[in-house]
Amino acid sequence: xxxIFIVDDHxxxxxxxxxxxxxxxxxxxxxxxxxxIDAIDMLKKAAGDVLLLDIDLPDISGIDLCKKVRNEFPAxxxxxxxxxxxxxxxxxxxxxxxxxxxxxxxxQEQIAEAIASVMAGKLYMSLDMAHLLRPISVVATxxxxxxxxxxxxxxxxxxxxxxxIQIAAKLFVSPSTVDTHRKxxxxxLQVNNTAALIRLAVEHGLV
Amino acid sequence: xxxIFIVDDHxxxxxxxxxxxxxxxxxxxxxxxxxxIDAIDMLKKAAGDVLLLDIDLPDISGIDLCKKVRNEFPAxxxxxxxxxxxxxxxxxxxxxxxxxxxxxxxxQEQIAEAIASVMAGKLYMSLDMAHLLRPISVVATxxxxxxxxxxxxxxxxxxxxxxxIQIAAKLFVSPSTVDTHRKxxxxxLQVNNTAALIRLAVEHGLV
DNA sequence: TTGAATATCCCCTAAAAGAGGGATTTTTAC
DNA sequence: GTAAAAATCCCTCTTTTAGGGGATATTCAA
Numbered sequence: 169x170x171x172i173f174i175v176d177d178h179x180x181x182x183x184x185x186x187x188x189x190x191x192x193x194x195x196x197x198x199x200x201x202x203x204x205i206d207a208i209d210m211l212k213k214a215a216g217d218v219l220l221l222d223i224d225l226p227d228i229s230g231i232d233l234c235k236k237v238r239n240e241f242p243a244x245x246x247x248x249x250x251x252x253x254x255x256x257x258x259x260x261x262x263x264x265x266x267x268x269x270x271x272x273x274x275x276q277e278q279i280a281e282a283i284a285s286v287m288a289g290k291l292y293m294s295l296d297m298a299h300l301l302r303p304i305s306v307v308a309t310x311x312x313x314x315x316x317x318x319x320x321x322x323x324x325x326x327x328x329x330x331x332x333i334q335i336a337a338k339l340f341v342s343p344s345t346v347d348t349h350r351k352x353x354x355x356x357l358q359v360n361n362t363a364a365l366i367r368l369a370v371e372h373g374l375v
Numbered sequence: 376x377x378x379i380f381i382v383d384d385h386x387x388x389x390x391x392x393x394x395x396x397x398x399x400x401x402x403x404x405x406x407x408x409x410x411x412i413d414a415i416d417m418l419k420k421a422a423g424d425v426l427l428l429d430i431d432l433p434d435i436s437g438i439d440l441c442k443k444v445r446n447e448f449p450a451x452x453x454x455x456x457x458x459x460x461x462x463x464x465x466x467x468x469x470x471x472x473x474x475x476x477x478x479x480x481x482x483q484e485q486i487a488e489a490i491a492s493v494m495a496g497k498l499y500m501s502l503d504m505a506h507l508l509r510p511i512s513v514v515a516t517x518x519x520x521x522x523x524x525x526x527x528x529x530x531x532x533x534x535x536x537x538x539x540i541q542i543a544a545k546l547f548v549s550p551s552t553v554d555t556h557r558k559x560x561x562x563x564l565q566v567n568n569t570a571a572l573i574r575l576a577v578e579h580g581l582v
Numbered sequence: 583t584t585g586a587a588t589a590t591c592c593c594c595t596a597a598a599a600g601a602g603g604g605a606t607t608t609t610t611a612c
Numbered sequence: 613g614t615a616a617a618a619a620t621c622c623c624t625c626t627t628t629t630a631g632g633g634g635a636t637a638t639t640c641a642a
Contacts, residue, residue, distance in 0.1 A: 281497075290488075293498055316618060329571030331598065344621050351600075352618095361628085362570045362599075364536030370577035523588060538628065551591050558630075568598085569629075 170287060171198040171216030175207045175233070176249065177225055181272060185220060185249075188276050195283065204228045208236070215241045218283055220270070223250040223261065231261055238265035245286040268292030312372060313356040320374065322349040327366050327375040377494060378405040378423030382414045382440070383456065384432055388479055392427060392456075395483050402490065411435045415443070422448045425490055427477070430457040430468065438471055445472035452493040475499030519579060520563040527581065529556040534573050534582040 172189055174197060176182050186197045198216045201207035204225050211219075219237060223230040234246055248261035248269045261269060267286040270279065285292035315323065325335040332350065336343040359365050369375045379396055381404060383389050393404045405423045408414035411432050418426075426444060430437040441453055455468035455476045468476060474493040477486065492499035522530065532542040539557065543550040566572050576582045 291500055293500060318619060326570050327574045329566055329568055329574075331568070333598085341619085342621055344623095345619070347599080348620075348622095354600080359536055360600075361536055361538070362568075363533050363573045366570045366573040367534045367536075367577055367582060370574055375574060525589065540628085548589085549591055551593095552589070554629085555590075561630080567630075 170195050170218060170283060171214075172196065172218045172220060172283070173198055173207075173211060173214075173216045173244075174200045174220045175202075175204070175225070175230070176200075176220070176222035177202050178222075181222070181249075184272075185279070188279055189283075191276065192280050192283075195280075204230075204233045204236075207233065208240070211237070211241060211244075215244050218245045218247060218286060220247050220249050221261075221266070223248060234261055234266050247282055247286055247292065315353060315356065315374070319349050319353050319356075322346055323353060323365075323369055323374060326350065326362060327369060377402045377425060377490060378421075379403065379425045379427060379490070380405055380414075380418060380421075380423045380451075381407045381427045382409075382411070382432070382437070383407075383427070383429035384409050385429075388429070388456075391479075392486070395486055398483065399487050399490075402487075411437075411440045411443075414440065415447070418444070418448060418451075422451050425452045425454060425493060427454050427456050428468075428473070430455060438468055441468050441473050442471040454489055454493055454499065519575075522560060522563065522581070526556050526560050526563075529553055530560060530572075530576055530581060533557065533569060534576060 172195060174182050174185050179202070182200045186200065189195050189197050198214055199210050201210055221230050221234060225233065230248065234248070237244060237246060246266040248266045249272055268282050268291055270282045274282070282292040321339065322335055325338060330338070332343045332346040335346045339346070354360060354365060357365060357368055359368060366375070379402060381389050381392050386409070389407045393407065396402050396404050405421055406417050408417055428437050428441060432440065437455065441455070444451060444453060453473040455473045456479055475489050475498055477489050489499040528546065529542055532545060537545070539550045539553040542553045546553070561567060561572060564572060564575055566575060573582070
């Protein structure tokens with residue numbers, strides 16, 4: 169008997185998923201929660217085998233919750249769920265330890281298959297999602313020189329197309345400061361202009 | 376009986392894969408090729424069910440071959456294979472129609488599983504590869520303003536960190552020309568500096 | 583064959599970024 | 613409590629980009 173816990177802020181979705189899962193042989197829903205705090209509390213009492221986790225939650229994002237759950241309940245398999253439009257979050261879920269991703273409009277068969285896949289220790293990803301994925305750069309992200317918090321902030325704004333002066337205004341610092349951060353990033357990452365910097369940043373998921 | 380065709384320029388790899396597959400019940404290797412031309416020729420005679428396709432081929436890249444095979448043999452399931460270091464090509468394979476991706480160091484079990492997955496119409500992706508994937512931008516790439524061939528060339532070089540003068544030297548044109556292309560791209564893509572341009576380009580896989 | 587798109591080249595000015603340098607304060611970690 | 617790291621700020625000078633403008637040859641499709 170596979171025990172499933174559902175976290176989603178939409179009661180309708182919880183209803184729907186629960187009824188689909190109840191119809192599956194050998195599967196049971198052992199609990200549901202509508203926000204992250206409740207979810208953590210309830211999981212502490214009974215974690216089950218598979219967690220269906222919505223990406224949009226009222227308190228903290230499903231992505232952060234995913235990371236937290238992975239740390240506290242390493243045995244629990246996590247399947248991210250969301251509507252189609254949230255696709256840009258899929259991989260952040262996976263990078264934070266999710267074992268697969270399911271769209272809310274999935275069929276009963278797909279849901280069963282997804283659960284079976286993650287229980288078997290595999291990644292579940294529907295084929296129509298596959299083409300939306302592209303690999304991050306060959307150089308592992310964790311062997312990149314570390315950027316400081318402030319540098320990352322500046323980087324975001326550079327990537328958004330802002331100039332040093334605009335960034336300075338946003339961060340309430342002098343343009344000189346922004347310029348210094350920018351130069352330090354160029355040095356750290358061994359590139360010599362913005363184009364190469366942004367390319368590196370986007371390819372490594374820093375932006 | 377599942378028929379498998381192997382394309383790889385390394386005889387050792389063909390040997391290895393063949394012997395692994397021969398040991399699997401219900402699987403047979405119906406042909407092998409060491410380059411794309413031979414592969415196409417032989418596939419026309421007997422295509423089989425699954426194509427194990429190396430990314431590095433001497434004549435045309437596995438990625439292009441993948442696209443070609445998809446058009447000519449739509450029923451054939453394609454599993455990309457490569458060494459670990461080629462991971463940056465994985466998704467280009469998938470975007471060109473591959474049904475999964477296998478590393479050459481995969482175990483017999485993983486190979487069997489991959490074949491079974493693609494035969495079942497599913498995507499096969501080993502979990503340790505999953506974290507290397509990130510979704511492409513939410514905005515569909517095909518609804519982006521079209522760049523011309525020359526603009527794309529210039530874009531590549533900008534993304535590589537070259538200045539207009541350096542690009543001009545590479546393309547044997549005047550720096551003014553490069554500058555014009557650059558400005559046209561900024562206008563077309565509605566961004567106002569290089570940072571935003573490169574971000575857009577990388578996120579949409581233009582680079 | 584003719585017009586639109588593409589590619590090529592030039593001018594100008596102003597703004598922004600890159601490459602050096604140095605310096606101080608504030609945080610953080612040991 | 614101290615040393616290292618991070619964040620802040622400033623200077624000069626040069627190179628590169630951005631934002632205007634305009635012009636001509638070529639390619640390509642209708």
